[in-house]
Amino acid sequence: MVDLLGDYTIRMVTIGSAIVGGLCGALGSFAYVRRQSLVGDVVGHAALPGVALAYLISQSKDLAVLMLGAGLTGLLALAVSILAVRYCKMDQGTAFASVLSTSFGVGVLLLSLIQQTHAADQAGLDRFLFGQAATLVEPQIITMAGVGTGALALMLIFFRPLVTLSFDPSYSRSTGLPVVGLESILLVALVSSVVVGISVAGVVLVAALLAAPAAAAHRWCTRFSTLVAVSAAFGALSGATGGFLSSTWANVPTGPLIILILTGLVIVSLLWGRRRTEPREVPS
């Protein structure tokens, strides 16, 4: 085990996946209590046109540049769907599904454009479809850790007001909290964690990185701050295990393995968790 961790590739994949899992677990608990667990799905799909655009404009496959593009379109898509819910009285699921499918359409279109004009250059962009942790190198891990630290710092600095906002929006509004500003901060943090997650899990599976750890953690604790910590721990644990196992077994892709381990955690928690029934809901 110690010997194996000495191997550069295995170490990088394990560390990278643990960072991603922990980050998505922590911020996923906010999405969970706000009943927006599928935010990850929307941002994930909407990241595809961003990645393609960033590549078309900059002509480089630097992870930081591609992640910036992904983050910008992800944020835009999320903002559009939230505005559609608020101002067009659209159902949240309908808005999410419309936005994610149209932006994914734009993404596929741009990818086929890249394939035609820059033949064979699409290879590096494919990693965003299914995720590819096996090719992680140190500079990429540093980029991911940087973005992750930023998102976590935002969450910790504004922890109290963010919790108030998530559990009781009308109370927050009545006490004069800057609701729009806080909501934007939370969205930026969520989008950054999803974008970091995409580089390991891919645009489709990142949804579970956000949804599963919090759902499992909710069976073991009642306080929200504990939920965030436990959920981050679950995420990091399954990230590290999945990353480690997939780089030692041949041919097993990292992202799907992490998701299966997380699913196992959810099943165990649902069956043997301390709280078997859902507590009374805070009316929203």
Add this chain to the structure above:
Amino acid sequence: MTSSGWVVVIILLTCVTCSLVGCFLVLRRSAMTADAVSHSVLPGIVFAFWISGGLNLFSAFLGAVGAGALTVGLTKWLTRFKLKREDAALGIVFPALFSVGVIWVSVAYRQVHLDTDAILLGEVLLAPFEQLQIGTTSLGPVSVWLLGPLLVLATGYLKLFQKELILESLDPSFAKVSAPAASQIGSGLTLLLCLAVVASFTAVGVVLAIALLIVPTAVGRLWTDSLRLLIWLSVGIACLAGGLGLFLAFGLNLSVSGRKGKSSLSPPMYWRSILRATGTTRRNAG
């Protein structure tokens, strides 16, 4: 008929079927179920491949429908008894199934060419070449034989059970009291959804099938409050988007499925309708 003629037929059949089913899905507020089903068909297709020992459209179809039904069933069970949160349940179930599919493909079928791209993204230009053959005579593309009967089935089902479906979407508890079969009829709708998603993967790929299912109704809903009008509107919008997308894609030589997803967004109508809806909301509030 020429192969580009068949392409037009396949696209239009897909558009009409998807938008019809999508109308009732949006009404039930389960648009994201379409997203989940469209992703989790992958393990079903791999399973069919494993059982039948080769990729033929019919067994893939059965496997995919099974996987879709499994997704909906698991989500419903989790939502009702365990998690109480539909968004989290969906967000766990479909990635788990998708992961099983991806791992299965990459471990067991590394040498076999099971083209995941073609399933996820679709390539309609190839669809006319897979012909249904009986003896030596070919009877037209297989996907037309899948989509045509499905359209008839969907229209019949929705027309027949329209009342129950509407009742169950708007007032589930009243539906439970007054029409005991309502929830079974609702499950029938999700089965139709699975069929529609799988049947349209030859035309537009499973991911962009969501666009055809949900976007036409979402746009149409901004214009009208009447269900009858909404159905016609969303079928019209879907066909318009499909035709326009095909026209532009042939003209510009781009990925057909990509252009189709986009063209539902690109006409200024989408934005006009949002403006109009906010205008109406404001009028009502004032």
